[in-house]
Amino acid sequence: MNAEKRRLIFERLAAAIPEPTTELKHSTPFELLIAVVLSAQATDKGVNKATARLFPVANTPEAILALGEEGLKEYIKTINLYPTKARNIIAMCRVLLEKHNGQVPQTREELMALPGVGRKTANVILNTAFDQHTIAVDTHIFRVANRTRLATGKTVLEVERKLERTVPRQYFKNAHHLLILHGRYTCVARKPKCPICPIADLCEYPDKTSEETFANSQKMVGTIKH
Known part of the structure; x- marks a missing residue:
């Protein structure tokens, strides 16, 4: 895929998604x-x-430590893997207080040193909370990048590195959320919505869905909803 096609892809995604941001509700970096x-x-x-219940009660490291792991x-408890996540969050809050004065650090290395925080999470925080030009490759971005041929790779790190090299600079800040939202709502896993996709003519995916396939999938969704 050449640079001009990449530019057009992000130009169209930016037009289709005018407010690209996380759908996780939050008011502070923590x-x-x-x-x-x-x-x-x-x-x-x-x-x-879950956080709509949690944050009014505890939205600082001190307050979450006061709850304790069981609290x-x-x-x-409605979230997958909640026992492990609770344990990691409690440990993370201790480290934030002991090493960072309760503040969320602003480097990838410091973030990844926190319990429960990997590279993807660190990149999300750097991009969304601190406006740094990072791309966190989740399952949506990995799929979209490989499927469209924007950045092919067998690992998330390989895809991340290729996107860092090839995303047009003017779209780099929002590229992360543009690709996630496109993957979440249009370039979905099983039956991508190619007939209504704003970049279908630029995408290099060889197995695009047809109008008939798309129509049938929408009928099925309607049946399930009712």
Whole structure:
């Protein structure tokens, strides 16, 4: 894929998604950090329901430590892997207080040293909370990048590196959320919505869905909803 096609892809995605941002509800970098840690193998909707109860009660490292691990579990028990996440969050809050004065650090290395925080989570925090030009490759971005041929790779790190090299500079800040939202709602896993995709003519995916396939899938969705 050449540079001009990449530019057009991001130009169209930016037009189609005028407010590209996370769907995790938060008001501080710490709240975002907690939400992202909770979102692993969970939906943003499910995380938002849990944090809507948690954050009014505890939205600082001190307050979450005061809850304790068992107390925290009561707020997040609807989320996948909640026992492990509760344990990591409590440990993370201790480190934040002991090493960072309770503040969320602003470097990838410091973030990844926190319990429960990997490279993807660190990149989300750096991009969304601190406006740094990072790309966190989740399952949506990995799929979209490979499927469209924007950045092919066998690992998330390989895809991340290729996107860092090839995303047009003017779209780099929002590229992360543009690709996630496109993957979440249009370039979906099983039956991508190619007939209504704003970049279908630029995408190099060889197995695009047809109008008939798309129509049938929409009928099925309607049947399930009712």
